Amino acid sequence: MINKKLLKPCDILLFRTTHRSSLQDRLIVWGQKTLYHIPSQARYCHVALVDKDTDLVLEAKWPKIKISTLEADTYKQRDQIEVYRVRGITDEQIETTLNWAHSHVGEYYDVLLLLTGWVDMKHSEICSTYVSKSFKEAGLDIPYGSKNKTMILPDNFGLDTIGLDRIM
Numbered sequence: 001m002i003n004k005k006l007l008k009p010c011d012i013l014l015f016r017t018t019h020r021s022s023l024q025d026r027l028i029v030w031g032q033k034t035l036y037h038i039p040s041q042a043r044y045c046h047v048a049l050v051d052k053d054t055d056l057v058l059e060a061k062w063p064k065i066k067i068s069t070l071e072a073d074t075y076k077q078r079d080q081i082e083v084y085r086v087r088g089i090t091d092e093q094i095e096t097t098l099n100w101a102h103s104h105v106g107e108y109y110d111v112l113l114l115l116t117g118w119v120d121m122k123h124s125e126i127c128s129t130y131v132s133k134s135f136k137e138a139g140l141d142i143p144y145g146s147k148n149k150t151m152i153l154p155d156n157f158g159l160d161t162i163g164l165d166r167i168m
Helices: 023-034 091-103 111-116 127-137 154-158
Strands: 012-016 044-050 056-061 064-069 080-086 164-166
Touching (some): 012 154, 044 091, 044 127, 056 091, 091 127, 127 154
Antiparallel strands (some): 012 044, 012 080, 044 056, 056 064, 080 164
């Protein structure tokens, strides 16, 4: 589990698959490697954004975008969570990012984007695209340098060595 005392608003949580990961999580990693040609070190299956109250996270998880606690049963022992922080983010950018993320809570999970990689439904998101669009609203290109701006993948965040610093 992560040290919640070190978390700050707008930190990015990356969920790495392990031998205890669910079949769904393993399929997400397999899909990144196979369908989207992410390098073979692909291992992330989910992305979430730390809220103003650092006990909470904003995430797109089936069936809708929601606010969850870090104590939720889904984040217990089977998940390995890494924390990344946007390099040089300002208080104003944090506020704008979180306001956009909050304004989309309750929207549906974008199954078509997940399955096709290019059909982006209005008012629906997948986890990694939701987090990326939140930062884009504040003028930040996170993850930096992603070629496909429609389909941002969890591993795109792990591969960003320019805009993100790993905290834990």
